[in-house]
Each structure stands twice: as C-alpha cells, then as structure tokens.
Amino acid sequence: MEVKFTEEEKNYIISIDGDLDASSSIKLDKVLAKAIGENRNPILVDCNKLDYISSPGIGVFTSHLQECEARNISLVLYGMNDKVLKVFRILGLDEIIPITKTKDEAKNRAK
C-alpha cells in the first residue's frame, strides 16, 4: 500500500494505492495526522486505487473526525469502488463522512 499527497490550489489530496488493512493503515494514519496538524483544509482522500479496506483503515478516518471538526477542516473521501463503499455503508459511515464519486464533487463538497 502506498500513500501519496499532492496539493491542488488549496486542496490537500491524499491518494491511497492498494489495500488498507491491519498491516498498512499506520502509514495512512501518519500522513493524515500530519495534514491535520498542519491545518490543511480541505483534505480530500483519493480512493480510486483503494482496492480493499478493513477496520484499521476505517479507524484511521473515525479516529480523526473530531479533530477535523474541532479545527474546522473539511475531510472528503472520493472515488471509492463499490466494495469499499459497501463497507462504509454497513457501518453507516456514509451518513457521517462526506463521500463523493469524483474529485470535482469532493472539491465542491468541501466547505
């Protein structure tokens, strides 16, 4: 699993490539925690190449949600495949975390 970040205008984009599981989630956690610590806003997470997610991967997002809210940072996930989206839906997280299909929609959704 690889995590990369790029900046597009004011958008901070974190791209995940591969499987987010118990062995790889720590990498994403570090990148996201750093972005939040630097008050990057909005933070958009590109999930186009995210093939698989299990609970530690989901946990990276849930554990930082309050901090994002406290700092007024918009966190938007986009480009999930149907398998990954289903996992967020089962947990009801699609009602809590903004998730869009495309990057443009994610940019519009961000405050």
Next chain:
Amino acid sequence: MIHSIRISCLKNNLSRVRNFVEGALKQHAISPIDINLMVLAVDELCANLIIHSHKCNPKEDIEVSVSRKDNQFVFEIKDESAPSFDLLSYKEPDMQEIIAEKRSGGIGLILVKKIMDEIQYERSGSANICRVSKRLAP
C-alpha cells in the same frame, strides 16, 4: 469441498488469508461485493487473533478453512491459545461512541457481526475454533 490455509501470526500474512478466501469463493457464483464482505469478516477475525491472542508471534500459527453446504458458506478459524475473545458476549460500541472517543478499535467486530449470520465458538483440547457462516440467496 473444503479449502484450508495455515499462516504464521504476522499481520503481513493477512493478505494471504484474503487471497485464499477470495480464491475459494470465486469458484462460486457470488457477487464481488458479497465475496469482499466475507473476505473482510475473516480478515477481521484473523487480525484479532494475530494481534491480541498471539501478539504477532511468527512462531505461532492459525488455520483458516472455507467450506460450503448448499447456499451456506462456513469459515473456521482455528488456533491454539488461551480461550480467545468471546465475540458472542461482547457488546459492541456504536459508531457514534467510537467517533466520540477517537477510537479505531471495535469496528472490526461490528463488521463481523453485521456481515455473518452465525458465530460459534468451540474449545477442542487446546484449540479454539471460531466458526462463522453466511447464507446467500440461492
């Protein structure tokens, strides 16, 4: 048909378990979304054992098997350790609690309970067997 795999207790081996379960299920007419959910539930149970019961000790191992009975898929995860965590009596938190407490733990077991239809535990000698099953529409 029964397929099984034995892995040492390293988190890196979770991808092997997933490939194994996916391969076993792909032989049947099951949607990719349902395959992924079953793969996920088995991954969560194995991760729990590897991390909590075996402390990622590569000298210890767990065995996973998949079998099918009509339209029911049964997954057995067998290990030797102190009696493992009892999912049946575990009252899982809800997502709001997890978010409020800035936690990341507990989500895996919520997923297993939501995905699988049945969960059983059995102690056989020094082995723990966790058996979960899912019934799919025929």
